[in-house]
Amino acid sequence: MCRSIYNYAYFRTKGRPVKQSPDGSLTQDQVAAPHEELPATAPLTPAQAFDALYAFCAPALVRQTYLLTGRRQLARESVERAFQLAWQRWPEVAVDRDPAGWVRVMAYEYALSPWHRFRPRHRNPEAPVADSSGRALMAVLQRLPPPQRRTLLLYDGVGLDLPETAAETEASTPTTAYRLMNARAVIAERLPELADPSSLHERLASLAGSERLRAAKPSSVRSGSERRARFWTRAAIAFTVALIGTTALTLRTAPTHYEPPVAPGAEVQGVPPRVGQGPLSEAEESLRQKLRESAGSGPERVAPLVR
Known part of the structure; x- marks a missing residue:
């Protein structure tokens, strides 16, 4: 299979057209074609090279993923997500020995993810x-x-x-x-x-x-990949700012010295239990009567007489 993204671009633009079977395989002539000497062409921009790879691989890859999952929408979504990831890592994918295989692995991995079974639309049977x-x-x-x-x-x-x-x-x-x-x-x-x-x-x-399975346009896939990358970048920045703020607040409000915990209360031995007041003795009765008979006001309350 083609081992360089520039060979894909050459087949789609300057070279002879590539006829791909419905299952995505290539003929023997097409396998040997990348090793032939190619005429000098103007260098492609990353967007042009990506669009060439997408136009070459996406239609067959959608059909392959449909056979893998049995769901049309999931097949299109898997291929689109794989190419979005490829655009985010384009410097790595562009020099890969088999860019189509790289994208196919990503699409298959996403399509076979077990988390899809929990999505509401995947609970309904497919046509x-x-x-x-x-x-x-x-x-x-x-x-x-x-x-x-x-x-x-x-x-x-x-x-x-x-x-x-x-x-x-x-x-x-x-x-x-x-x-x-x-x-x-x-x-x-x-x-x-x-x-x-x-x-x-x-x-x-x-x-x-x-099955009439159409892939999205390459420009929309590239823009969706860039939007997703911006979203996750902003989310990472927001999380970092929140983490820094939380750390600063913790440092500001945290105690600066060690405060030992309050010891738990201990029972004091030898203290008589609290009881209600009982009857007065004769001495206590005599003292209460004497206090009642004494003056309630006057200098005697301030300076009592000493006998």
Whole structure:
């Protein structure tokens, strides 16, 4: 496959046109074409190179992602999100040995994310395929575990060899072969006419090409990527400012010296319990009577007589 973004741009502009099969695979002539000597052309701007890659890969990638998920809107959203991420990391993607593979990995990872099941619109069933044979194949594909479905699509749909499929799915070659054989066995059991890999490849291509799935315009994808990058940049700045403010407030209001905690109260021994007043003794009765008979005012209250 094409190993440089400039080869993609050359195919789309100055070179011979590229005819891509519905499943996104290339012919042998197209595989060898990037190694041929290309005529000197004017250097492309990053936006032009991105648009060339998008126009070359996006239509087929949307159809591939639809076979992977069985949902049209999710397929378009996954491809758009993958290209938005590619535009944010364009210096890295532009020099990658396989930019189409880079974008395909991002699209597949987003499409197979388990969080989509919690979205309200994904709880409703998708409109079935018009063709009855296509509906049967799509039903079998969606019953496969996601790793087997992805391996089958890359090997029998896109046309990657076994080591490339293993590298893209981040699995060992024996594990990839085991997944591929299991997926083929399930399809052959339920759809015997697709036991031949070449028949399965043709049916996958026809199923993907039967759906009218249109990708968004590259300019809208680039602008959406820039808006998303600005949003997250502003969110990061706001979070940093809030963190700095919280830290400053904490330093301003925090105590500057150690304050030992108040010790818990301890019970005092030897104190008689509080009780109610009982009857007065004869001495207390005599003292109360004497106090009542004494003057309530006058100098005697200030300077009592000493006897």
